[in-house]
Amino acid sequence: MWYLCVFFHRLLDYRRPEVEALAELFQHNSSNEPLEWRVPENHHPDSPFHFVNLSSDDVARDIANRSLLVKGMYELWGEGSTLEELEQAIKSYPDERKSPYLSSESTFRITVDSFGKVMSFEEQNNRIQQLAYIPFEGRVNLKHPDHKFWLMETDDHGGNNGLPPVVQKRIFFGREIGGSDRTLIPTYQLKSRKYLGPTAMDAEMAFLMANQALVKPGKLVYDPFVGTGSILIGAAHFGAMTMGADIDIRVVRDGRGPDRNVWSNFKQYGLPMPVGLLRADNNLPPWRPGLKEVFDAIICDPPYGVRAGGRKSGGRKLLKGVVGPYTVPDDKRTDHIPSTAPYSLVECVHDLLDLAARMLVIGGRLVYFFPVLREDEANVGNTVFPEHPCFELISSSEQILSSRYSRVLLTMVKRRPYTEEIAEAARVKHTEFRENHVKWLEDGNIHSSVFTPADQLTVSGDTKPLRDLKPKYRGKYV
Amino acid sequence: MRLLTHNMLSSNIKAVANGFPLRIDAEKVIHKEVDLNPDFLRNIFSRIEWRALADAARSLGYAELPEEAEESMLESEEFLGKFHHALLEIHLEEGALVCPETGRKFSVSKGIPNMLLHEDEV
Ligand SMILES: C[S@@+](CC[C@H](N)C(=O)[O-])C[C@H]1O[C@@H](n2cnc3c(N)ncnc32)[C@H](O)[C@@H]1O
Numbered sequence: 355m356w357y358l359c360v361f362f363h364r365l366l367d368y369r370r371p372e373v374e375a376l377a378e379l380f381q382h383n384s385s386n387e388p389l390e391w392r393v394p395e396n397h398h399p400d401s402p403f404h405f406v407n408l409s410s411d412d413v414a415r416d417i418a419n420r421s422l423l424v425k426g427m428y429e430l431w432g433e434g435s436t437l438e439e440l441e442q443a444i445k446s447y448p449d450e451r452k453s454p455y456l457s458s459e460s461t462f463r464i465t466v467d468s469f470g471k472v473m474s475f476e477e478q479n480n481r482i483q484q485l486a487y488i489p490f491e492g493r494v495n496l497k498h499p500d501h502k503f504w505l506m507e508t509d510d511h512g513g514n515n516g517l518p519p520v521v522q523k524r525i526f527f528g529r530e531i532g533g534s535d536r537t538l539i540p541t542y543q544l545k546s547r548k549y550l551g552p553t554a555m556d557a558e559m560a561f562l563m564a565n566q567a568l569v570k571p572g573k574l575v576y577d578p579f580v581g582t583g584s585i586l587i588g589a590a591h592f593g594a595m596t597m598g599a600d601i602d603i604r605v606v607r608d609g610r611g612p613d614r615n616v617w618s619n620f621k622q623y624g625l626p627m628p629v630g631l632l633r634a635d636n637n638l639p640p641w642r643p644g645l646k647e648v649f650d651a652i653i654c655d656p657p658y659g660v661r662a663g664g665r666k667s668g669g670r671k672l673l674k675g676v677v678g679p680y681t682v683p684d685d686k687r688t689d690h691i692p693s694t695a696p697y698s699l700v701e702c703v704h705d706l707l708d709l710a711a712r713m714l715v716i717g718g719r720l721v722y723f724f725p726v727l728r729e730d731e732a733n734v735g736n737t738v739f740p741e742h743p744c745f746e747l748i749s750s751s752e753q754i755l756s757s758r759y760s761r762v763l764l765t766m767v768k769r770r771p772y773t774e775e776i777a778e779a780a781r782v783k784h785t786e787f788r789e790n791h792v793k794w795l796e797d798g799n800i801h802s803s804v805f806t807p808a809d810q811l812t813v814s815g816d817t818k819p820l821r822d823l824k825p826k827y828r829g830k831y832v
Numbered sequence: 833m834r835l836l837t838h839n840m841l842s843s844n845i846k847a848v849a850n851g852f853p854l855r856i857d858a859e860k861v862i863h864k865e866v867d868l869n870p871d872f873l874r875n876i877f878s879r880i881e882w883r884a885l886a887d888a889a890r891s892l893g894y895a896e897l898p899e900e901a902e903e904s905m906l907e908s909e910e911f912l913g914k915f916h917h918a919l920l921e922i923h924l925e926e927g928a929l930v931c932p933e934t935g936r937k938f939s940v941s942k943g944i945p946n947m948l949l950h951e952d953e954v
Contacts (some may be wrong), residue, residue, distance in 0.1 A: 447840045572872040595872065595920075597837070599947075607944045617943070626866060629920055630837035633946045638954060640947035642842035642852040667954050715875075 356392075356546075357414045358402045358428040358528050360506065363469075365562070366400050369423045371749035371765065372565050373406060379568045380416040381409050394433065396522045402469060403508070403526065405430075409748070411531050418532030422539070422561050428504060428528030440525045441487055455529055461495035463502055470509040479755055481505055485527070497810070502530040541623070542587065549614040551605060552580040555655055559763075560588030566721045566765045567651035574629075576649045578636040578709060581605055583616040583628070585653050590625040594651075597630035599639075601665055606633055636705050637666035637697060641713070646772055652710045653721045656702050666697040699725070701787045703740050708780040711744040711749045714768045720745065726752070726760040737762070745769045833924045833945050834864070835888050839880055840924050841945065843931035843938070845953040853884035854929035856940070861892050861927075866920040873915055880919070921926040 359469025361369045368780030390407040397403055402425070408414045411429070412819070418427040432443030464485065466478040473481075485505070492500070507525040544550055549792050563585060569575060577585050580598025582605065590596050598616070600606035620627045630643065657665070685780035685783070703724070726737050739747055745766040748776050752762045773774040843851030886897040896914045898905075905911045929945055930935040935951075939946050 571867045571930055572873070572875070595869075601948065603944075603946060603948075607942050607946075615942075627833050627864065629866070630840075631944050632833075632837065632841075633944060635949055638844060638949060639840050640844050642840060642881075645840055645879070648840065648876065667949055667951075725856070 355410070356405050356407050356533065357482070358430040358433075358526055359406045359418075360425045360533075361402045361404065361426065362423050362425050363402050363752060365423060365751070367751040368763065371751055372421055372423050372562060373417055374749070375415040375568060376412065376420055376567050376766070379409065379420075379570065380566075381413045388756055394524050394526075395435075396482075397524070400661050402510075402630070403506075403524070415532035417532060420475040420565065421534045422536065422558055422565070425530040425532050426504065426533040427527070429531060430526060430528040433524060433526045435461075435522055435524060435643070437525065440527060441697050444485075444488060444527055452488075455501045456490055456492065460492040460493040460500040461498075462490060462492050463494060463496050465502065465504050467504060467506045469506065481791045504528055504530055518536060538591070542591070544584070546584075547584070549582050549609045549616065549619050553655065554582045555584040557584075557588065561586050562588075563593070563721050563763065564588040564592050564594070566763065567653050567719045569651060572815055573650035573747070574648065575651045575653060576651065576713070577654045578634075578639075578706065579656050580616065580631065581655075582609075583619050583631075585655065586628060586636060587619060587623065587625065589653060590620060590628075590650070591623070595626070596628040597632075597649075598628055599632040599634040599636065599816075601633065601635045601667075603633045606631060630650070635665075636709065637701070639705075639709060643767065646712045647715045647718075648720060649713050650715055650722065651719045652706075652714060654706070655723045656706060657697065658699055658702070658723075658725050665702075704780075704783060704787070707740060707742040707745070708784075709767065710766070711742055711776060711780075712772045716771065717770055717832045718768045720766045720768070721763055723761045726762055728756075728758055728760050739764055743776060744768050744772055833929075833940050834920050835885055835892075835922055836876070836919045837897060837945070838839060838888050838924075838929070839885050839919075841929065841947065842949075843929075843936060844934065844950060845931065845934060848933045850933055851931055853888065853932065855932060856891050856924065857928040857930055857937070858892055858924055859926040860924075862923050862925050864921055864923045866916070866926055868916045870906075870912055873912055873919070876919075877901075877903065877906060877915070881944065885918060889922060892922055892924070894918055894922060923947065929953055 359373065370389075370391060370645050371505070377389055392405040393399055393401060394405070394574040397549060406427075410823050414427040419425045430450075431447045432440050432445075434440035435441050464482050466473060466481045482505070504523070505527050508523055538561060539558050540558075544554055544556055547554065564575075567575065567589065569589045573594045575586065575589040575594040575596050577583075577598040579594070580586060580600045583598060586594075586596040586598050598606070606616060609618070612618075615630060618629055632640070706722065710718075714720065738748060739762070741747070746769050747764060749765045750762050752760050754760050755809070838854065838856065841852075841854060841917045843854060845851065882901045883899070886899060886901075887897070889897050894917070895916050899910075901915075916932075923943060924940050925943050929940060931938050
């Protein structure tokens with residue numbers, strides 16, 4: 355059945371993938387058929403109005419209620435370019451579909467909503483009066499009605515309303531099935547978080563990532579770059595058991611004091627604590643040999659240098675071959691702080707895919723951010739994303755951070771098992787990275803030069819450190 | 833650190849051939865309450881090295897797990913309860929994990945094992 359799916363006008367690229375992920379979570383047909391979508395006549399894909407084909411009202415409701423970006427899902431009773439067309443459409447919508455919601459025992463409410471223009475109270479009332487041809491028999495209840503009806507219309511001139519130009523105005527009338535609970539966002543907003551880091555993931559995005567990862571109770575979710583835990587908080591909210599690791603002991607263990615650390619961030623919201631937090635290097639993960647297929651999802655924001663330079667074990671000079679391994683004297687071992695070397699984007703992504711290929715269950719999901727340099731217009735839209743024989747990429751959603759950078763949320767599904775050959779190829783690559791550490795860092799590829807930790811680079815011919823050009827992760831949406 | 837984590841970790845020092853299971857030096861063990869989820873336990877069961885879990889639990893004072901376990905035991909609620917408790921509720925707050933081959937200690941403080949290697953171990 356087709357539903358009218360109205361989105362919030364934000365994170366445009368994330369909207370359909372979210373609904374698609376949630377459809378997989380709630381619609382148990384597992385036919386692997388992609389969802390069918392349509393946009394209304396004359397509408398651009400960036401329009402808030404879409405039609406989606408779902409198996410039942412229950413599925414539509416579950417999706418809408420769990421989503422962050424669906425303003426509402428509606429059973430469409432009619433649409434038209436004029437009020438007359440709308441009336442025709444509503445009148446010809448089958449009575450047996452309408453009458454259950456119009457009966458005298460029920461209560462209802464009609465809301466008038468306009469996109470891209472403001473409608474006065476009188477105008478709204480007028481619109482409602484004009485619906486008198488619908489035989490409503492129930493009582494009006496504005497606060498807690500049994501049935502919620504919506505009259506929604508878009509403006510006809512594409513003016514300065516922030517929406518993509520709509521060639522022609524369109525009016526929709528429908529019955530609400532469900533809508534997102536965005537009160538989650540203020541509840542979890544970073545501003546109120548006790549322990550914050552410069553790269554903490556904002557709450558809305560953390561929830562979106564959890565949705566892409568099909569998080570639900572009983573699932574085990576891992577973040578190998580856990581930082582302050584903000585991604586796992588999103589997953590824990592939806593019921594997952596969580597685990598995280600970070601190379602930086604100050605970040606993952608010490609935080610900013612006894613009640614300002616990763617543990618307290620979970621406590622603050624009454625969420626179950628992670629079942630595991632570790633200090634570990636994702637370049638040399640501490641998993642026992644033979645361990646595989648334990649995590650249902652891996653969700654993360656890897657350290658790509660610009661904001662949080664990735665580090666790995668070994669020390670710069672050591673990996674360059676300038677010095678031999680330094681033997682740590684026995685009496686210094688407990689407090690010794692091992693030195694680390696910069697971690698290039700290519701190597702970081704290689705390690706992440708290898709970890710995910712091994713540690714995810716079949717059907718498990720890897721959801722992570724990948725940076726894109728926008729300067730080169732040709733790049734935009736043509737970016738080649740990482741590939742791996744065990745994985746299928748099912749969605750990529752771009753968010754523009756500045757004129758120079760975007761980040762793209764990638765969702766990959768593990769389709770094939772991690773074989774001995776794949777493991778061997780990864781080992782060879784790992785050694786190659788170690789041996790050619792300097793080369794990878796210095797001329798690995800465009801990303802590793804751009805996304806090398808800020809303190810390693812200055813922009814050529816300019817003394818301004820790259821750090822000053824760091825993108826704004828929050829604030830710039832749409 | 834819960835025993836689920838312990839069951840997944842090994843000493844990954846370069847020259848070590850057999851870094852699993854890590855011995856546990858316990859200084860402070862506490863109980864954390866976790867909601868029991870039977871589906872989770874049934875899914876994770878086949879990934880668990882049972883002997884290592886039973887031994888680790890015993891070394892922390894919980895001797896209720898059988899020496900051996902097999903899939904069919906997951907039918908029993910009593911077994912699920914014990915498995916759940918051992919895997920997820922026993923929490924090592926302070927102490928160390930000790931490499932079975934070299935004796936190298938990986939400290940556990942504030943519940944967090946420090947698995948980072950020194951320069952000469954990578
Ligand atoms: C972009 S931040 C992620 C922040 C996190 N999402 C949060 O909510 O705070 C990247 C994190 O990766 C960590 N990191 C860098 N290199 C690492 C490595 N080799 N292994 C594990 N963690 C690493 C950094 O310490 C940093 O906390």
